[in-house]
Amino acid sequence: ESEKEDFYVRYYVGHKGKFGHEFLEFEFRPDGRLRYANNSNYKSDILIRKEVYVGDIILDELKRMIRESEIMKENDSDWPDPDRIGKQELEIVLADEHISFVTSKFGSTLDVQKSKDPEGLKVFHYLLQDLKCLVFSLISLHFRIKPVSQRRRNNYFKIIIQEILSSSQ
Numbered sequence: 001e002s003e004k005e006d007f008y009v010r011y012y013v014g015h016k017g018k019f020g021h022e023f024l025e026f027e028f029r030p031d032g033r034l035r036y037a038n039n040s041n042y043k044s045d046i047l048i049r050k051e052v053y054v055g056d057i058i059l060d061e062l063k064r065m066i067r068e069s070e071i072m073k074e075n076d077s078d079w080p081d082p083d084r085i086g087k088q089e090l091e092i093v094l095a096d097e098h099i100s101f102v103t104s105k106f107g108s109t110l111d112v113q114k115s116k117d118p119e120g121l122k123v124f125h126y127l128l129q130d131l132k133c134l135v136f137s138l139i140s141l142h143f144r145i146k147p148v149s150q151r152r153r154n155n156y157f158k159i160i161i162q163e164i165l166s167s168s169q
Helices: 056-069 109-113 118-142 150-167
Strands: 007-017 020-028 033-039 048-053 087-094 097-104
Touching: 007 056, 007 118, 033 118, 048 118, 056 087, 056 118, 056 150, 087 118, 097 118, 109 118
Parallel strands: none
Antiparallel strands: 007 020, 007 087, 020 033, 033 048, 087 097
């Protein structure tokens, strides 16, 4: 599938509180660059920034996840506005489609169910669970203390993708 089409994904979740601006953000660029940032000042934690390039197999999997979720059909007009608890942003460019969502942070599927648009928010919530799982797996795999050989890393990626595929069915 690895067609060269416009593709971009950015996710941000954060808030400003007694520990300052705390957030998690990641972005996939069309050239395969994955940028990750996590800032928490809790107990004097510091900003973590990581950057890695992923191959076409990962980009194709991302595109598949996005298409199958049908998030591009959603509209955030009935979703909760960002509040003092925080906000989430998701921006996706996929071929000739471009969407951008902004909503409040929510802690559980119960928050999703109580909203004005539980079906749309459910699509958003589950896609984000999958995207975060993929990003955390890629980042933790790439930045292990003991480096993993390229061949073993490719096998891990295949396992990760198989896990995602089986969990989304």
